Amino acid sequence: MNADHTFEIFLIAPPGLEHILRKEAQDLGFAAARQVPGGVSFEGNWGDVRRANLYLRGATRVLARIGSFRAFHLAQLDKRARKFPWGDVLRPDVPVKVEVVTNKKSKIYHAGAATQRIETAISEELGAPISKSDDEADPVTVKVRIDDNTCIFSVDTSGEGLHKRGHKVAVGKAPMRETLASLFLQACEFDGQEPVVDPMCGSGTFVIEAAEIARGLAAGRSRSFAFERLSNFDEADWRKLRSEIAEPRDVDLTFHGSDRNAGAVEMGTQNAERAGVADLCRFSHAAVSDLQRPDGPPGLVMVNPPYGARIGNKKQLFAVYGSLGEVLKSRFSGWRVGIITSDTQLARATGLPFLPLGAPIAHGGLKVRLFRTDALK
16 A cells, blocks of 8 residues: 555444534545544545644544455454555554454354454564554554455554543543534634634633634644554654644634633633643633623623532532523523533523534533523623
8 A cells, every 4th residue: 555545434423413524524525525423434545644643633543445355254354354555555564453353244253253363463474463452552453344255354543542642631520522522612613713712611612622623723733643653654744744733823713711620721721721722721710600701792602510419419400501591581692602501491491592503422421412592682
C-alpha cells in the first residue's frame, strides 16, 4: 500500500450523529464522504488518514481498510491469514491487538477461534508480539469483521480515542467527551462565530471545545497517533502536514462557563490553559439562578445538566431544570439553547420551545438526546 494507493477510510461516530460527522468531513475536503451506520466512509490514501486524525473534531476513531479475503472455515482462514501482507502496514517490533466480530451469515461464527488464528498468523509470519491486555503500551489494533464469509481487515490508525486531545487532565464526574461535545455543538449550528455559555460547565468541555473551534485549532495538535507506529509511516509527510497547521485565528469573542462546584471551575480553568484558549474563556463559581447574559451579541447556551440517573434523586432536579428555563427565557432573548439529557420530562420542565428531537445518543451508559431551540423570543 504505497502513498498513492486508495482504500476505504472509515470514521467512527456515535450512532445517531453520523450525519453531523459527514458534514464535518465534507467541510474538511473529503467531498465524497457518505453516511453509513456507525460512521462515515470515503475513499482516500494515507495522507488523508493523517489529515482526518489531525483535524476532525467529531470522529471517535479513524480506521483504514487494509484488505479482505473470503474464508468459509477456520483452516481456510488460517491459510489465507498467513499469506496476508501484514508487513505492508504492521511492524514486527510493535505489539498488535486483534479484535474480531462475526455474524450469523458467516460459517465462521466463533470470534474467539477466529481471533486466535489471525493472531497466530501475525505472530508467526510477521514476528510481531500479540497484545493480550489493554495495559500493554501502545499496541496497534487490527479490527476484523467477518461478514457473509468475507474477512475484512482494518487497522485503527488513531490509537487512543480521538476525544483524548492531549491537553485535558482534570475531569469531573460523567464528563462529556470532546468528540461528542463537538458534534452536539455542530448539531446546534455552532461555527465559531458566536459566544457560548455553559452554566453547568463541569471541567469545561463545551466551553473549551467552542473556543478551539473559534480559534481554528487542529483537534489533534497535542497528541500522537497509532499511524505513527505503522510500517508505512511517512515521517516527512507528517512533519509537512503539521507544519501546515494554520496560525490560530484572532478571536473577538468570549466563552463563558460557570458551575456551583468550585472544584469544577478550577478544573475548567486549568484545562483551558493547557489547551491554549485561556484568554478566550471565563470560568466562574455560580449557581444557575445567578446566571447573567454576557455583554455583546447573542450566541448559544450549551449545557449538559445532571440527570436523575447520575445523582440519584430526580425529583430535586425538576426545580433545577425549571430554574434554568426561567433564567434563559427571562435573560437570554435572542440566544439559542442546546440541552443534553436522558430524561424528556426534565427537559420539558424548562418550559423551553424545543425543536423536533433527533435520535437518542449513547453517553455514559445512558441514552441521551439533544433538546435544542431556535433563538429565544
